[in-house]
Amino acid sequence: MGIRFVLMVNKQGQTRLAQYYEYLNLEERRALEGEIVRKCLARNEHQCSFVEHRNYKVVYRRYASLFFLVGVDNEENELAILEFIHLLVETMDRHFGNVCELDIMFHLEKAHFMLEEMVMNGCIVETSKSSILSPIQLMEKAS
């Protein structure tokens, strides 16, 4: 499994989105998020975007007040994951228009759907922004 989890966390360390691709119970999730967020938040922008934690490699990137953290296994290409994070942000940007933390908070479900379109079972399956967004747009139209 390439991608193990995707997290969005703000500067204060509050989780804004958490998607796991392997089952972890609540305590495990909370512990993992706490440790990783602490590690990543302590780093500055002159340091590299990769942190090894337990058996994960965490690739993270900061956009304004929001950190995007992706946990991958050691086989994964770190730079591709960085690009994936950027693609995710761009996709959300296109949908919400200048996306910010609040958009994700209030539209958590949509954020999950976008991720669902992009990643399945830990594999990246879609990388075209319009393909990712088209089902969501259809749904919006319908409702």
Place this chain on the structure above:
Amino acid sequence: MAGGGPSLMDSLFQRSLDDLIKGLRLSSPDNKLNFISKSLDEIRREIKSTDPQTKSTALQKLTYLHSLHAVDMSFAAFHSVELSSSAIHSHKRVAFLSAALSFNPSTTDFILLLTHQLRKDLSSPNHHDVSLALSTISSICNPDLARDLTPELFTLLSSSKMFVRKKAIAAVLRVFEQYPDAVRVCFKRVVENLEGADMGVLSAVVGLFCELTVNEPRSYLPLAPEFYKILVDCRNNWVLIKVLKIFAKLAPLEPRLGKRVVEPICEHMGRTGAKSLAFECVRTIVTSLSEHESALKLAVEKMREFLLDDDPNLKYLGLQALAIVSEKHMWAVLENKELVVKALSDVDVNIKLEALRLVMSMVSEDNVMEICRILMSHALKSDPEFCNEILEFILLTCSRNVYEVIIDFDWYVSFLGEMARIPHCQKGREIEAQLVDIGMRVKDARLELVHVARDLVIDPALLGNLYIHGVLAAAAWVSGEYVELSRNPFELMEALLQPRTSLLPPSVRAVYIQSAFKVLTFCIYSYLGLNGDVASEPVSDTELDNDNVVITHKQTPSTSSSKHNLTQESIMSLLNLIETNLGPLAGSDEVEVQERASNVLGLIKLMKPRIIGGLNQSEEDKIKEELKASETIKLIYDAFSEELAPVSLNSQERVPIPDGLVLKENLNELEAICGDFKLPLSTSFSLVKTRMLEKDATSISECQSKEESEPSNESTSLLSEHRKRHGLYYLPSESKESVSNDYPPAHDPKDKAIDEAEDLVKLTEQSLVFKKKSNPLKPRPVVLRLDDGEKSNFVSKKLEVKEDLISGAVQEVLLGTEASTSSSISKLSKKSSKGVPELKDNTGNNDLSEVSLAGSGRKKHNKERKHKSSGKEKEEHNNKDKQKSDRRHSKHKSRQRADSALAAQSQVIPDFLL
């Protein structure tokens, strides 16, 4: 509204998700939990509502709280299932999302209830429903679900909607993992998708194979041509990266494959502007294609580019790639050594660590001193955490394979001393072990070791540092054990007894006192002039006092400079010093300390009157007394001077079992008798304890000892019981494995060392950083090595013989390992693009096989027989395929290939595939 059931009011005035979020934002941190539990109460009520909208909103809120505020939502599992059957797509989404985020595939029973709904949705004409169901399957699939839904997935794998097909492929990976039998059904369809033109589908299917090849690559070798085509033709970086990962796994299995792919990979590396792809090419080359020299050179160049880049990400990855390549091609690291050393002072600790790893991989006997010096200066400048990382690496590297890289042990020993003095040093334990180890192994290093130990023991400032108490214990032990090499035993004694030793933990203090005992023995021994036979050139001390009869001070052969005065006065003052310092300790409540102090005091009591000599005694008595004293002290001294040597971990195994001793019989019956006789687990050895216990337990042990004395059949279990309790005193018997832990041997010490040495000579000549500093005048001292146990008792990594059901099934499908046995019951596929066209009846997939099969079975069947009969024809097929391998779309050819794959076994495959 009885019993808190849902009401119309709830539905009308239900808080929306937005309200919940706003409320959460407004509530203060203290109030938050309160707010959440209140909302949870509402949700519990609302979720029971019969109105799907109310239910859906409640579930939505609950999912939010679950995923961001860690609220347990297992109670709502049934409601998710219930809502999933809603006809409204958005409700369905809410339901499936909540399931995907909260269900535990292995324990949530409600997943079974979803089976029917999922099946329905998978066959729904609305492809959004289908896609939703597929996503859900990929996150909550368990073996039952996988088994039940395999037929639907099989159909979807060739769906005309690429959007659906892509997701089906992604979901099928999960199904394979949960239910390997699905491979037999679906694999062929998955493979067919490799030739699709749709990028989404291709990306999904390549991703799937990338995951599959990680575990058992060999099974996928037959698909190499398809992957090759993608590698050459595809221009999508995401897909290319995955294909490269596949080849990284396949290439080591088949050298010819490597030759084929190395060229396109280099092309990609040179052409692409995407760093991710370039890096993947580099990584593929260094991990799997490093024997291709020109490619490796290109990759190393690229790595250098990365290392020179300002982007810390590239720097980090460059170092990582370099680390991979360093295992086989040290020159690549040496070429970039100045960049690596520079990275040691990077702002990012992750980069520093990678650089450190690389620097340590460069260590050889020529440059070890230089490298250690550089690292030491880095360690002094670094923060405590990184400082200790550096120390750990140094200790590990230098002690590798019984100090393989160390030539100048005097240097290393004093370096260890220096390390211990670094304020942040927390590696006391390791330094301790190495000091003692070197003491026992390297005779020539002992003099320097004693000097280093003296400096450590004598420094009162060090006693306060908690982390180096272990080092001090080692230093004290060394000073006591090799006291005859010491310049000034008196000074040593003072150091061992200094008041600040009260800061030490009892276990260390016990070592101090024991060392004092040895030093004292040595002093009295020399005072009595008993070491004449040891010394090579006895030197009479000029400052002798007259009253002493035979005081000659002898210098031990290697002690260089100072002489110590051994007069009656000085000895007496020494004895007094000890008495004052250790007297109080005789009443210590720590057994170890108390006992050892008593030992020393006992010796003094014994010796003192004899050394003073009765003033009133006659000359004769005096001499007699002294003679007695000499005998005693000689006995003790001899006991101590017997050299300690390292003991092989295997040595106990070599002790022959005496005749008549039965070790393998069970002693269980003894349990009843001595069940209540349990020794406390002691971590430290003390005579007092056991003696006391012996007394207490005499009654029990009497009957026990009777039993024990006879070589009874129960002795083994007692022995093992005892061993369990007192494992400390046993030599480990399973030592073969543990040996390699202690001294991890280098990969191939001999051959590589030579190569590296040559490289390093070149390097050191050019470089300022790693200046060559060889000591041709000083040969490497003998390092005691035990012939058996320690010598590269290298346990080769156990190949994980993991029974991989998936790959087993894949092999079956691709190679037809069971072709001959199943030919009678198998039906044959109409379009067999790859591999064996068989779907076996006995797997219970009858209905499925029929979907893909048609009439042509007979014909194929015959063909198969033919192949079995004539091997030559097989080769013809192979040749044909070779010629036409570029046009393998046509069904006809691929069928031929499949046939030959069937007959020809796996070794032949790559030959005609490439």
